[in-house]
Amino acid sequence: DVKVTQSSRYLVKRTGEKVFLECVQDMDHENMFWYRQDPGLGLRLIYFSYDVKMKEKGDIPEGYSVSREKKERFSLILESASTNQTSMYLCASSLILQGEAFFGQGTRLTVV
């Protein structure tokens, strides 16, 4: 079974802190994604990556950056956390051009 692991289930950070959310997948998938989930808004794509060191902006990239130095790992970075970035963050991976996305358990981030 594909496993997508997010490093933290719950995080509490202060406004202005630099925050790293880590995601690792174990099935050699080319694609990796970061979504944020907010009530009533569903899942919105922040960034995705289709190969090592390759990334593309999603629908809401402002205030975020990403890093993919190895195929199995995709990191989301909040350069200076703000309270409006309090949300559930979901990482996913998939094969390059077919099939479903596999999701991690999510990280619930609270910025105070």
Added chain:
Amino acid sequence: AQSVTQLDSQVPVFEEAPVELRCNYSSSVSVYLFWYVQYPNQGLQLLLKYLSGSTLVESINGFEAEFNKSQTSFHLRKPSVHISDTAEYFCAVRVSGTYKYIFGTGTRLKVLA
């Protein structure tokens, strides 16, 4: 731009009753379609998918969905729900040849005893 519409944000239904969760998408090209389920404070789990072939797809726990190309719909149905089906359900589409998955806003199914 591609979009997915789940018109019902909440659906209450009594146990053992049938349910239909609606999903429509906007695309005139070939697509892959998915339903995911999310239990509280967890990630999304794939419930079923349509990639090609038979337009009726089924899950192991009794859900089914039918791909209707002319109506650009992929509604999810179950003939008899259980309390344990209480969760949020997301419909998603991926346009053939692209990387991205586009999700609807979700439908919260609440099964009542």
